[in-house]
Amino acid sequence: MRIEPFGLERWFAKYEHEADIMLAESGIRSLDASRFDLDPGKLGYVIPTNGDPELRASVGDRYGRSADEVLFTCGTQEANFLTFLSLVTDHAPPGEDGIGAGTHAVVVTPTYQALHAVPEAFGEVTRVELSPPDWRLDPDAIDDAIREDTAVVVLNNPNNPTGRYHDAERVRAVYDVAADNDAYLLCDEVYRLLSTDPQPPVASLGAHGISTTSLTKAYGLAGIRFGWLAGPEPVVERAWKWKDYTTISPGLIGQHVAKQALGRREDRILSENRDLANTHRDRVTDWIDRHGLDWHEPVGVNAFPTVPDGFTDGREFCRTVVEDAGVVLAPGDLFGFPDRFRLGFGLPTPELEEGLDRVSRVIEPRVAAVNGKGEGA
Ligand SMILES: Cc1ncc(COP(=O)(O)O)c(C=O)c1O
Missing domain, CATH: 3.90.1150.10 (Aspartate Aminotransferase, domain 1)
Structure with missing residues (x-):
C-alpha cells in the first residue's frame, strides 16, 4: 500500500x-473562541465513543436518519477516511453485515486530493474528470466507469477547487446509477451550508447515500476538528469499528462547541x-x-x-x-x-x-x- x-x-x-x-x-474565516463556552467539565473521552447520542439524533434528523446512522469524527477528513476503510478495504464474509465487497471506487475529479488518493492507496480508482468552463456532471460518464466490483462513487458538492455546485437532479441521477449497481454514493458536503440554497444531502436520498461533513468550512470552526458521516447503519457501524483504531472518540471540546454551534446559534x-x-x-x-x-x-x-x-x-x-x-x-x-x-x-x-x-x-x-x-x- x-x-x-x-x-x-x-x-x-x-x-x-x-x-x-x-x-x-x-473555508470561511475562523470564528473567535470567545463566542463559545469552552468548558465541557472533565476532559475525558467522549462516551459513547461514536458521539453524544442526543447530538447524533439531532444531526441524524437533518438527513431523515437515526442517531445510529451517524458517527462523529475528527473532521470530514476522518469521516471520509473511515468510509473508504469500511467500503474499499474491509471485506467481511458475504452477507455478514449486508455490505457488498469491492475494491474499486469511481471518483469525480478535479477534487480534494484525499478523495482519490486514499481509495487509490486502498484499492483501484477510476476518475471521471469534469471539464471547464462549467465542470458539468454527467451521470452517463459515471455509468460508463462503474464496474461490478465498484464499492463507492465519490462526489464533492459543492466542489473544491472549482466551486461547482451540481444540481439536485443530476446528483439524484448519479445516486440512481450507484444504487442500481449496488454501490454507495459518498458525497463530501463540507461546503454545502455556504450555499444560500442548499440541496438535499445525499444521505437523505436513500439506502445507498452517505454524507460527510464538518463544522470546518461553513461554520469557520476548523480548529475544533469536529465532523461526521451519516448513512446506512451497517456502513456507520463498520466505520465506528475502524474508528476504535484511529482516534477512538471525537474530541470532547470539539463536541462541546459543536453542541452550541449546531443549536440556537446556528x-x-x-x-x-x-x-x-x-x-x-x-x-x-x-x-x-x-x-x-x-x-x-x-x-x-x-x-x-x-x-x-x-x-x-x-x-x-x-x-x-x-x-x-x-x-x-x-x-x-x-x-x-x-x-x-x-x-x-x-x-x-x-x-x-x-x-x-x-x-x-x-x-x-x-x-x-x-x-x-x-x-x-
Ligand atoms: C472537500 C474537502 N473535504 C474535507 C476537507 C477537510 O476538512 P475537515 O477540516 O472537515 O477535516 C477539506 C479541506 O479543505 C475539503 O476541501
Whole structure:
C-alpha cells in the first residue's frame, strides 16, 4: 500500500508560515473562541465513543436518519477516511453485515486530493474528470466507469477547487446509477451550508447515500476538528469499528462547541458566513473581470480561475506571487489543471482586499510586458 504525498498540504507547509496573507484557504474565516463556552467539565473521552447520542439524533434528523446512522469524527477528513476503510478495504464474509465487497471506487475529479488518493492507496480508482468552463456532471460518464466490483462513487458538492455546485437532479441521477449497481454514493458536503440554497444531502436520498461533513468550512470552526458521516447503519457501524483504531472518540471540546454551534446559534453563524461569502464573491468577480480571467462563478469561497497572461503556468504564477508579494495561492496542477490556480476568498475583508491588491501588482507589469511585446511583434 502506498499513499501519494498530499500536494496541497506540502505546498502550504512550504509557504504559509512565512507569508503575510493566506489567499488559498478553502473555508470561511475562523470564528473567535470567545463566542463559545469552552468548558465541557472533565476532559475525558467522549462516551459513547461514536458521539453524544442526543447530538447524533439531532444531526441524524437533518438527513431523515437515526442517531445510529451517524458517527462523529475528527473532521470530514476522518469521516471520509473511515468510509473508504469500511467500503474499499474491509471485506467481511458475504452477507455478514449486508455490505457488498469491492475494491474499486469511481471518483469525480478535479477534487480534494484525499478523495482519490486514499481509495487509490486502498484499492483501484477510476476518475471521471469534469471539464471547464462549467465542470458539468454527467451521470452517463459515471455509468460508463462503474464496474461490478465498484464499492463507492465519490462526489464533492459543492466542489473544491472549482466551486461547482451540481444540481439536485443530476446528483439524484448519479445516486440512481450507484444504487442500481449496488454501490454507495459518498458525497463530501463540507461546503454545502455556504450555499444560500442548499440541496438535499445525499444521505437523505436513500439506502445507498452517505454524507460527510464538518463544522470546518461553513461554520469557520476548523480548529475544533469536529465532523461526521451519516448513512446506512451497517456502513456507520463498520466505520465506528475502524474508528476504535484511529482516534477512538471525537474530541470532547470539539463536541462541546459543536453542541452550541449546531443549536440556537446556528442560524446566526451561517447567515453571517453566507453574507461574508456573498459579498466577497462579488468583490472577487470584479477582480477576475478586471484581469480578464476565466472561471466558473463558485458556490462557497473557492475560486479556480485561469492563470493570467505572462506566466508559464499556475506554479510559476503562484511561486512569483508568494515570493514577491507574500501572498499564498494554490497552483492548479495540484488538482490536475496546470493552467489554473485556486484562490480562497473566505478570509476577513481587509486581508482579502490587501491580498487581491498585492496579486494585482504582480500581474499588471507581466501582462503589460506581454501586450507590449505583442504590439512590437
Ligand atoms: C472537500 C474537502 N473535504 C474535507 C476537507 C477537510 O476538512 P475537515 O477540516 O472537515 O477535516 C477539506 C479541506 O479543505 C475539503 O476541501
